[in-house]
Amino acid sequence: MCPRQRVASAVTDSGEAMVTEQILGGGRYRLSSPPVARGGMGEVWFGHDVKLDRPVAVKFPRLPGGAHDRELTERFVRESRITARLEHPGVPAVFDVGTVDDGRPYVVMQRVAGTTVEQLVAHGGPVAVGLAASIVAQACAVLAAAHRAGLVHRDLKPSNVMLCPDGTVKVMDFGLAVALDDPAWVEDGAGTPAYLPPERVAGGGSGARGDLYAVGCVLYELLTGRQAFRADTEHETLARQVEHLPPSPRQLRGCVPAAVDRLCLQLLAKDPRDRPTDAEGVTRALLPFATGDPARGDPLDPMRLYAAAVARVAVLPEDRRNADLVATVTTARTEAAELLRRRSGDRAAGLLQATLDDLTRAVEEDHPDLVDLRVDLAEALFADGAYSRAAGLFRVLTADLARLRPVDTTAGFRCRQQEASCLALSGEPIAALDRLTGLLADETSVLAADDPRPYMLRRQIALLELGMGRWQDAERRLRALLDDIGRVPGLDESIGTDVRSDLENLRAGVEEAR
Structure with missing residues (x-):
């Protein structure tokens, strides 16, 4: 001193x-x-x-x-x-x-010069996926060092993550950090409500995986431009941390890769046991997607050159294999998406199936990238009109996703809805209605009141009932839906517009039938 x-x-x-x-x-x-x-x-x-x-x-x-x-x-x-x-x-x-x-x-x-993630998002909204991955990968590398030293940060948030002009990241303010082996440590609830893990909100302790939950909140904000758990009051924010699941980043921003979307939701798991095992694993998962910001700093900056040289000698063989796998999968999925855009669903399905066959011999069947390929294959089959085959694949994927990714409800819900659509288009409307009704109950129980998915699903059910000749049931459902939409501020106005149009068409059809 x-x-x-x-x-x-x-x-x-x-x-x-x-x-x-x-x-x-x-x-x-x-x-x-x-x-x-x-x-x-x-x-x-x-x-x-x-x-x-x-x-x-x-x-x-x-x-x-x-x-x-x-x-x-x-x-x-x-x-x-x-x-x-x-x-x-x-x-x-x-x-x-x-x-x-x-x-x-x-x-x-x-003295650290730079821009905090809070400032970055406030001034520019969502950032490029590659930059988001780079920022969070670096932040997790810092947390990995802290956790190895037996320390947890406990207050990671956008204002404590600084992006420097050379593209490097610094984690600031260890003011709430504690030693995991400190016998005097008693959980005190200190921290920032929007980034506080559910277990601490409930009054329990939180270790390294509590930091990873905050990482998920930061990643979500970078990808979507908004907080994962927004509310008007501190009490409501804390309640959302415990009770609600946010829309997935990919739902709000379609360019987010499925693997990044899945990782973000896993980080935000309510149960710490469902989150990634450690910060090192999060860094490795994000590295294949990480890129710099071309507008930030000099590419020949000595610090960048030093970091590039260290990366050359520090990459492990499994990291290289993972990078090769990601490149193969990304290429196939990109080409398939372009074929679908050109309405060549059969060629897209063929490409995805061939890639799946090749990679299945190299990695285990449950490898995350192979699961994503199977999801894309099911979507390609749907686009090509192969509804029976697509329905079977969506059904199997629903079970696999529930087993492999219990936190990622978005992907599971999507597969269930697509299976129902396939059944309806294959001439099995009663089975489709049964699937959609069950899905609606599950979505309503876990999604926030302002999440558009349950409202869109209710509309789909009404249209299916209309197609089955149950026009009175369809009309009642659409009217109730329109009333509920009017009670939810901030909900996408286009949903209400579509429902009003459906009701007008229904009435016109009834009048014409008379």
Whole structure:
């Protein structure tokens, strides 16, 4: 610890340190006024290290009880020590610590230039999938180092993830971090509601997989441009963390790869046991999709060249095999999508089936990429009018997805709906109606009130009933649906427009029949 300083300080009504003389460390650190950031845990000032002639950042804690607030002072000191222990390029370096005259501590850290994920999304909305994958992969590499050191962050959120000009990422603010083996640690509920894992909301403890849940929230925000669990009040936000499943990123943004979509939903699993095993696995899963931002930094920046050289020697053989598999699958799926766009469903199905046959001999049948290929094959068969074969494949996929991806309800629901559509188009409307009715009950029980899927499904059921000659049932269903749509603010207006059009067509058809 540095000796106490002759620097004068004062305390605001909120307990924040207010530096009145902008010199610290016996004249070593000169601060620039005013502070650049204030938050619930304290404030940060930019400064200059006169002795080593380098820019620094100086952080002071917020102490509502004054300098004698022992608990918060100890937490602040602990954060400084935790951050100093994590020797990782993705964690700001700690240079020095000290106290001012009244006993308030401060920490001198590496000054980090860049943009937080919070700022990135607020100013530009969803980011490119490759950039989102890069940011989160790097953040998880930092968390992997922390977890290996026996530490959990507990407050990962977009404002604590900094994207630097050279494309690297730093994880900030370990103020709530704890040691997993600390016998004195008692879960205190501290954290940010929009990123708090359900187990902590319920009052339980949370280890490394609690950090991974927050990672899922950050990834979701990068991919969709909105929080996974939005609500008007803190209480409602916490309730959503426990009770609701958000729409999948791919549903909101079709360009999100299925594997990234699946990983994001797995990270957001309510049960920690359903989340990925560790942060290293998340990084490896995202690396094949990670790309830089061409508008950010110099590609020949020495740091980028250094990182590229390290990546060359650090890649493991299984990572290379996974990258080759991802490339093969991605190529096949891209070409098949183009064939479908040109209405060549038979050729798309043939390409996907051939790729499946080749890869099945190389990897296990339940490999995630093979499952995605089978989903695409079923969709291609549907587009080609091979409804009976597609229905059988969708039925098998529903069971496989429930077994392999219990958290990914979006994919399972889609397969069930497509199977029902195939049955209806194959002349089995009663079986189709039975499937859709069961699906509606399941969707209603797990999806949020403003999720459009149950409303669209109710419309599909009504149209199926109309096709079966049950026009009175169809009319009652459509009218009830229109009433419910009017009670849900923010729901896509096009759904209501379509239902009104259906009712007009139904009435016109009835009048014509008379």
